[in-house]
Amino acid sequence: xxxxxxxxxxxxxxxxxxxxxxxxxxxxxxxxxxxxxxxxxxxxxxxxxxxxxxxxxxxxxxxxxxxxxxxxxxxxxxxxxxxxxxxxxxxxxxxxxx
Amino acid sequence: xxxxxxxxxxxxxxxxxxxxxxxxxxxxxxxxxxxxxxxxxxxxxxxxxxxxxxxxxxxxxxxxxxxxxxxxxxxxxxxxxxxxxxxxxxxxxxxxxxxxxxxxxxxxxxxxxxxxxxxxxxxxxxxxxxxxxxxxxxxxxxxxxxxxxxxxxxxxxxxxxxxxxxxxxxxxxxxxxxxxxxxxxxxxxxxxxx
Numbered sequence: 529x530x531x532x533x534x535x536x537x538x539x540x541x542x543x544x545x546x547x548x549x550x551x552x553x554x555x556x557x558x559x560x561x562x563x564x565x566x567x568x569x570x571x572x573x574x575x576x577x578x579x580x581x582x583x584x585x586x587x588x589x590x591x592x593x594x595x596x597x598x599x600x601x602x603x604x605x606x607x608x609x610x611x612x613x614x615x616x617x618x619x620x621x622x623x624x625x626x
Numbered sequence: 627x628x629x630x631x632x633x634x635x636x637x638x639x640x641x642x643x644x645x646x647x648x649x650x651x652x653x654x655x656x657x658x659x660x661x662x663x664x665x666x667x668x669x670x671x672x673x674x675x676x677x678x679x680x681x682x683x684x685x686x687x688x689x690x691x692x693x694x695x696x697x698x699x700x701x702x703x704x705x706x707x708x709x710x711x712x713x714x715x716x717x718x719x720x721x722x723x724x725x726x727x728x729x730x731x732x733x734x735x736x737x738x739x740x741x742x743x744x745x746x747x748x749x750x751x752x753x754x755x756x757x758x759x760x761x762x763x764x765x766x767x768x769x770x771x772x773x774x775x776x777x778x779x780x781x782x783x784x785x786x787x788x789x790x791x792x793x794x795x796x797x798x799x800x801x802x803x804x805x806x807x808x809x810x811x812x813x814x815x816x817x818x819x820x
Contacts (some may be wrong), residue, residue, distance in 0.1 A: 543638065544637075545637060546635055546642075547638065547642050548641075549641075550638075550639045550640075550642035550643045550646070550794040551642055551643070553643065554643045554646060555646055555719075558646070560720055562646075566642065566645060566646050567642075596812075612724055616636070616639065619632050619635055619636055620636065621631055622632055623633055623636070
């Protein structure tokens with residue numbers, strides 16, 4: 529049983545973080561506003577979860593200005609994709625195992 | 627976390643992936659109406675032109691344009707209505723991606739068709755309409771639930787048949803733009819909309 533748990537990634541163990549990763553897995557990138565609308569969370573809440581994922585180098589943050597307005601794009605890193613896939617298969621195994 | 631939570635995680639992940647990348651507000655009714663408009667247009671052309679042996683290409687083009695404009699308006703209307711019903715935004719990033727991939731192929735095709743129309747090469751023009759329409763649909767299908775892909779494949783088959791049997795192209799258009807849209811719309815309506 530223990531070896532199953534080891535692949536469960538603590539960094540993804542939250543509904544909002546799972547949501548962020550899911551969106552970024554199937555889209556080239558997403559903007560802050562898009563993520564916020566899709567997940568239905570507040571700015572502060574989303575920002576803190578993004579920061580956590582960024583700290584692990586699972587997502588890439590790209591800041592730029594469009595018509596003088598700040599615009600932030602998020603995308604997954606190779607590492608993020610790999611870790612997320614591992615996490616999902618760990619979840620699937622756990623469910624099957626029980 | 628218990629099993630149930632993990633299971634919920636997986637379903638949440640799937641849902642979020644689908645919601646963020648697929649355009650699910652496309653209503654089957656818009657396809658049904660497109661089919662009906664095309665059939666009415668076809669019937670009008672049959673009575674006015676084919677029965678009287680005049681076969682005017684300009685009447686055919688006018689009918690085609692009217693049918694297309696009506697279909698686009700209907701599609702926009704039903705998409706809005708359906709998006710509201712299932713509580714989703716009609717004008718999302720996926721919509722923009724869908725429209726841009728759809729229109730790239732369509733614009734290229736339209737340029738070809740307009741040039742051929744001005745050169746009055748109507749026989750060469752006929753198969754190009756379903757061909758480019760089909761290609762645009764297949765190209766855009768990755769942003770939908772893939773209900774659009776079979777429609778695109780059928781349009782391309784119609785285009786090939788138009789090249790082979792140019793005399794039958796009126797009936798091929800009636801089948802391709804009329805009947806196929808109608809049936810496709812009904813399938814989508816009963817499978818996804820209900």
